[in-house]
Amino acid sequence: MKLFIVIAAFNEGKSISKVIKDLRSHNYNNIVVVDDGSKDNTYSEIKKQKVHALRHIINRGQGASLQTGIDYALKQGADIIITFDADGQHRVEDIPEMIKPIINNECDATLGSRFLRKTKMPFFRKLTLKIAVLMIFITFGIRMTDAHNGFRAFSRDAAQKIKITSDRMEHASQIIEEIHKKRIKYKEIPVIIRYTEETLKHGHGSFIQGIRVLARTFIRKILE
């Protein structure tokens, strides 16, 4: 079974090598890294590693990068695709649990949840993520515990069905919408997110970003 790890990286020069080395030390060798037009040394760092290095010539956002990586992995014959963050907040140790239900044909997609296990996180981040969960429930009627976790696994079939057209951070809600619309069987898996100063600096899941994501999702809904 061909497992591919897709990583979208934007200005992650400091952490990307460590993340790749960590994955490779656990024998995950099919790693696709999409440098999303970084201004730092991310691309040169990726090129030093034994990975499939792709590059967006200009920055297009995490959603666009993930779709590029997924398309590439599918072309390489991936059976299972994992989306993994470039800043080191996901644990490689959680990968086996993420892919197990897909290998056992229990479902076609697994979504990491930081709320199924006790994870220490700043109050405002927790509040923002819970609001996102509520919005997902109001908009799509899907009950989830964590709506914006970048740790996901898809079977080949699910990866082919899911089309990410939201370039920026709102892709996370779109993926859930796609899963719902295309009736892809999914399961939430408890994962631990490592919050470091570096990951918190990026603002993934920050309150302001949450508002931005909400506004963009709303506009996308109007335009559809």
Added chain:
Amino acid sequence: MITIIQIILILFAVFAWSRAGLRIKDKEIGVGEFAFWSVIWIGVIIFASLPGILEWISKIFGIARPTDFAVYIGIIVLFYLVFRAYVNLDKQSKEITRLVREIAIKKKK
């Protein structure tokens, strides 16, 4: 008697309409878009030269002052144009993303 503002409005509308005409001649816009701009600018010419019509229409809509009616219409048209510009921008942004993504995959081959 025709006022200066009416003359300015008519001249501007004629100028803007002629620009739309030039753009359809150069095939930069389609028939639909030309028709839209024609309605707008012909409307401006009619209302500017015959303000009585505007007064009559505004009364039908229950708006006391014709100028208020003109401002309301102007705001609605502007909202529509901003929305259209946003849709176009969004479309172009998606095209750029598609291009960037394709280049990334093709370069890797």
